[in-house]
Amino acid sequence: MKVGLGLGFQIETQIFDERGVGRARAGRFQLPGVLGKPYVVQTPTFMPVGTAGTVKGLTFEDLKKLDAQVILGNTYHLYLRPGHLRVERLGGLHQFMAWDGPILTDSGGFQVFSLAGLNRIDDEGVTFQSHIDGSTHRFTSELSMEIQRALGSDIVMAFDQCPPYPASASTVEAAMQRTLQWAKRGFKVELKSHQVRFGIVQGGLYEDLRIRSAQQMSQLPFDGFAIGGLSIGESPELMQEMARFTAPLLPSDKPRYLMGVGRPEDLVEGVRAGIDLFDCVMPTRNARNGQLFTSQGRVNIKNSRYSESSESLDPECSCEACRYYSRAYLRHLFVSRELLSARLNTIHNLTYYLTLMKKMREAILENRFDEWIKTFYRNRRNDVR
């Protein structure tokens, strides 16, 4: 963070647990801003995923209406198509997708392992095949930084190695060490003046490795820290436990970001553990699959029980889908594979996620977060699938 510019992360209210460990917090994360006009991100918040320069089905105007604060772009996807240098020549990712709010780009590390074809890793980087045309490419820490610099995102993620789950302690430790070396090397690449950097803590489900990774990463001058290597196949309980364990290991005066998480209850538990930022494809991907999140639990909109339901999807929601349309109409769109289905469902699910975060923030600020959590779980007792 640029010291002296009045930028950075400020905690407004924080809750401490019985052992005095700092937990849920409401904060303000100020970013320099691409046009010299600082952004203020109110945390905790959820960042919708805009993989290839678009949150699938939505325009930037939709995102503004949803009050999305930060959106994600994927380095791997944008590098392959349309190409980071092309995006740069077209004025950067903000201009390309007409989004004038903060953008976080991931490092591409996760995708080269999970999406790309055959990949080969060495201490210098990863060689992989494009999932689009099978062509061979190579990512290094330096290239990841250069791509993100060209894209011009606001938050740049360090290049990391995310080992699969399950993996042995030695495999996870090696990945963690490599992630540290890559993080250090990333600093050699200068970013644009509006960009800040986040480091990623690895260590799998090994507490000792998480401690070491957090200690090592905290030595580096990052502007925020992410917990990586979770939500990759382990149970939600293990994921939540490890997030709860790791969060307080991260510097308390910097934003904490739990990558790739998760379900609404995972966000609640993450916030409770002291996480400030989340991202996940779940609300958007599930929307496209007809899985909708409501204040009463999940709704599978293709279920025939909704075929004549004139009720709105979620009476507590005021999104476009809930305000104007019936469950029967939303079901009809889904069953008929209409384009509008994905759009309305996405608007709804993101409204649910973003509202959830906003409510948690308010509850923290008003010192009634524990009570809010109880109500949250009570309302969701009967998931209606």
Add this chain to the structure above:
Amino acid sequence: MKVGLGLGFQIETQIFDERGVGRARAGRFQLPGVLGKPYVVQTPTFMPVGTAGTVKGLTFEDLKKLDAQVILGNTYHLYLRPGHLRVERLGGLHQFMAWDGPILTDSGGFQVFSLAGLNRIDDEGVTFQSHIDGSTHRFTSELSMEIQRALGSDIVMAFDQCPPYPASASTVEAAMQRTLQWAKRGFKVELKSHQVRFGIVQGGLYEDLRIRSAQQMSQLPFDGFAIGGLSIGESPELMQEMARFTAPLLPSDKPRYLMGVGRPEDLVEGVRAGIDLFDCVMPTRNARNGQLFTSQGRVNIKNSRYSESSESLDPECSCEACRYYSRAYLRHLFVSRELLSARLNTIHNLTYYLTLMKKMREAILENRFDEWIKTFYRNRRNDVR
């Protein structure tokens, strides 16, 4: 039309050709309105196609922004899914799709011939197989009216037989006679008080049959007349010629609707011939295929020449796609098969079509239509594919 309610069709300005035949006209078509609040449709206009209760990818708010005046619903599709009685139980098509403007439903006749599996026609109706699940169904004139009554559209189309192209004079004549009988039988089914009826003139490319069909149909108390059986495979020149021939055969004091037409130049020629209403899947379907209409001609957005174009799609257009995004971004969305591609392209193409109609209306009202047509063709000389 309900006489005495001040409803109906009023011609504001009409242009006559050198032989004194009434041609291009600007009018106001008043409909009773589903909530007792009359609709006023300013003609000529283009009606976007909302096949299954949605103009693909758009919400009713999008359609309002586009200033769409009438949208189409398809009887065949809505009958099969979600079912017309279901739509009626859910409050009718307007409420189902949250559209409070006029809706025209076609009769289903065209689809049972063009979309459905094996069909068998007799004097009473058509037996056909659903394109969705192969199940057997039967449409009669009476059922078509009952379906449209249940859907609660504002403009109900008579059930017609559209023969294929090419077809012999005897085949076309038989279809024309059947269409007349079906039209008469349709009147036995009472519609809702807000609904008006349009008859359909058939006769293929045979002038004598067109004359007879127009004379016979004009005897029936329809509120408007459509030219059917065109744009089904014949050349655009033949289509335009037959539309020009048929239009003045229809009552001049009722709206004239050229079904399933067409390209921008076909709309121009249709309006010139005295047509008031048009519908076609072209702007919406082509949008999804990356074929975009602009003031300078057509653009195939997937063309690699646009991959680094920071220009807007059409400098003369102020739609969302043209206002905020570059050709490069629109190409990227198309090439990446992003959902947003269909949406932005559809918004653009419909903006183009609806603006085109609006400009023609203004030109007619201001008595400079001939000059307008010349400019239109001059600007489009260099179609940029």
